[in-house]
Amino acid sequence: LFGTLVTDRVALMTSLAKATRMGLQIAVLGVGVVLVINNQLTPGLMIASSILLGRAAAPVEQSIAGWRALLKARSAVARLNLLLAHAETEGARMELPDPDGRLSVEGATVVLPGRQDPLLMDITLTLQPGHALGLIGPSGAGKTTLARALVGLQPLVRGHVRIDDAALTDWDPEQIGRHIGFLPQQVELFRGTIAENIAMMDPGAKPSDVVAAAKRARVHELILALPGGYNAEVGPRGSYLSAGQRQRIGLARAFFGDRKLIVLDEPNANLDPEGEEALASAIEAACARGAIVVVVTHRLNLLRRVSHAALLQDGRIARFGEARQIIEAATQPLSRHQGDPGQDPKVTPLAPRRAARQGHDADSTAAEGAPS
Known part of the structure; x- marks a missing residue:
């Protein structure tokens, strides 16, 4: 009711202001005509005076029409000032010593808003510096969610992700961010040069550090082969590069700086065999430096x-241990039931035909159980 009353009054005042302006213009024109007839004024001055009067009165009319919006804006500013005045300023966090890189996950559970069933349930694992962990599992098992949780991009409803026994949330974001590298499934690059993207748009980054990151990711030669090299523009969201090139430059970005934890989500999705071999070599070199991958x-x-390796199924870790043992345990059940059409494909995420195409170890169980 109050809003309707205010709207009616504003409309009434706007109409009165418009009528007053029109009346004044008519009066000015009438007086001007009389003066022109009596040769006391030229027709040009009469028209000019009418235009000037309309221009002078227009702001008054517009201010009346926009008065309600002005009051809302003033009220909003007052509420914002009150909110900011009562907001608690977060105190500066004490920086912890630079991490050695020990990673432990304790009962990590993730539940998205609007969903009752958790995406991740009681994930627990421990990795030491120099370890490399492969996350495998069927689609929807929670692999990407776990990868995002490890770098702090996915909040937990229960449990902790710890680096050097300190919870990830207890680290200063600026400090721990310098020691964590992340490559998402969908690699997005900023508009700028390749060097700027590798350095995460840091204007103070040293060129030697950028080149070192590219060499760690085994993309130095690929970048030099591009027109412009490190100074080549990548375009909006990296549109000037192919999907494989974007992924390898994103990999170099993940290796930039002194990374103690490197998380790669499907890093070989768009890579050719040469790029995949370079990725494997980069992972081994990072582990040799003491990083966790x-x-x-x-x-x-x-x-x-x-x-x-860790096998995820339905948001839980079904198996965790040495990679060779997990691969054998994951492929053997499917090998026994190759001819069973009712076999659940979620038993293993590793397709035996893919293993036969890509496997090179003669003693691999996956290669032995693959159909010809």
Whole structure:
């Protein structure tokens, strides 16, 4: 009711202001005509005075029509000032010593808003510096969610992700961010040069660090082969590059700086065999430097290059241990039931035909059980 009353009054005042302006213009024109007839004014001055009067009165009319919006804006500013005045300022966090890189996940549980069933349930694992973990599992098992939780992009409803026994939420974001590298499934690059994207748009980044990151990711030669090299523009969201090139530059970005934890989500989805071999070599080199690498993948030739593996099913870790043992345990059940059409495909995420195409180890159980 109050809003309707205000609207009616504003409309009434706007109409009165418009009528007053029109009346004044008519009066000015009438007086001007009389003066022109008496040769006391020229027709041009009469028209000019009418236009000037309309211009002068228009702001008054517009202010009346926009008075309600002005009052709302003033009220909104007052509420914002009150909110900011009572907001608690977060105190500066004490920086912890630079991490050694020990990673432990304790009962990590993720539940998305609007869903009752958790995406991840009681995930627990421990990795030491130099370990490489391969996350495998069927689609929807929670691999990407776990990868995002490890780097702090997915909040937990229960449990902790700890680096050097300190919860990830207890670290200063600026400090721990310098020691964590992440490559998402959909690699998005900023509009700028390749060097700027590798350095995460840091204007103070040293060129030597950018080149070192590219060499760690085994993309230095690929970048030099592009027109412009490190100064080549990638375009909006990296549109000037192919999907494989974007993925390898994103990999170099994940290796930039002193990374203690590197999480790669499907890093070989768009890579050719040469790029996949470079990725495997980069992972091994990172582990040799003492970093922990977590990689989400389904390809056997990459799983054979990691030290540990974890099989996720329905948001839980079904198996965790040495990579070779997990691969054998995951492929053997399917090998026994190859001819059973009712066999649940979720028993293993590793397709035996893919294993036969990509496997090179003669003693691999996956290769032995693959149909010809």
